[in-house]
Amino acid sequence: MIPDKTVERLSLYRWLLEGRVEKGVINLFSHQLASMACVTPAQVRRDLMAIGYTGSPNRGYSVTDLARSISRVIDGTEPASVALVGMGNLGRAIVSFLRGRRSALRIVATFDNDHKKAGRMISGTKCYPQSSIEEVITEMGITVAILTVPSEAAQNVAERVVEAGVRGILNYAPVPIRVPEWVYLENRDVTAALEKVAYFARKSLEGSNR
């Protein structure tokens, strides 16, 4: 099992590699990939070790081959289908952001409570009423959900999507949610992240004043 942080970096490496393919680059050394990703060369080599990929000392890594190997590991045989619940500002922003990005993952359904939104196409994806979460997720075999609902709704929506078969949740609601231990959960609380950054920014200033 590949560690958490490594998967995130592999995803980044793949994206960087794809950008290089377009420029006609054939091979890369670990220090070049490291520099693009802003990590150390040793880190890159460790990460590639985790997927069993091996380069050659005099040529480095094959750009296309490495990208393919990463895809095999993180996407598996076929990429997952994703649902997004809560088409407020943030939800719509994420949907349209992901559409404009080449990625194996596709948001195949969105949900909202607002009946004016339900049934229409929003940002290129069909929006369903929130009451049909169970039905649509089961029907489409969706295994990943992004939550951009208000705090009060988060726990309830999480339980419903899990019940319907979701195994991974990316939670943007600013509350912690409780899920069974076999569901992977990633919290992305904007406020907490910002307060953390502000804290260290202040420490940096204090450090430079004395």
Added chain:
Amino acid sequence: MIPDKTVERLSLYRWLLEGRVEKGVINLFSHQLASMACVTPAQVRRDLMAIGYTGSPNRGYSVTDLARSISRVIDGTEPASVALVGMGNLGRAIVSFLRGRRSALRIVATFDNDHKKAGRMISGTKCYPQSSIEEVITEMGITVAILTVPSEAAQNVAERVVEAGVRGILNYAPVPIRVPEWVYLENRDVTAALEKVAYFARKSLEGSNR
């Protein structure tokens, strides 16, 4: 110096505590706070140890007093001013999300390249033309920046805000950026996060099928 992750959790605890004050709760035990935050009681106690806060074995922690202590540590004497660069969908979503949330931090200026946006009020905050980044940030003493610009612009904008005095960056652009080591940087790549969640969701499914 308080560790990274601890600061993030402290911010969460504070928010949870403030919600309790409104319900008239006076005291809490570590296991109660832990349960609200979805972490272990030992983790809560360790985190409070980091800020030197101490409760009593028979009453636990004072809700209001603890919230105040956390604020003293993470906000310092006065909360930082924040700028956001890139008023696309994501930028606007974040601005309006933060406005609707009680938090010590305030976004005091936003920037955009689009001349139609510049000069107007958007989501309650004044939007300046991107060319005036240096001037406005220096003038207002801004130390924290949120980046929601397109990939191509990210590195350049980062350098400009740092030059103008920013010490902490929350980067939502899907590219790694390079900053001096005395600037705190937090990357929040949506694609990488989603691909990570999808990877572990798949692993969870594979595990249950055999």
Added chain:
DNA sequence: GCCTGTGAAGCTATTCACAGCT
């Protein structure tokens, strides 16, 4: 000489487990 792959060391974060208090 300059690269990769990797054991070993070093760091950081979390959990255990228990003494001490009320």
Added chain:
DNA sequence: AGCTGTGAATAGCTTCACAGGC
């Protein structure tokens, strides 16, 4: 009895440093 505060153990992640290959 049931809590807090904390040393010690554990687990997880990153960097070092070097053998081996061309």
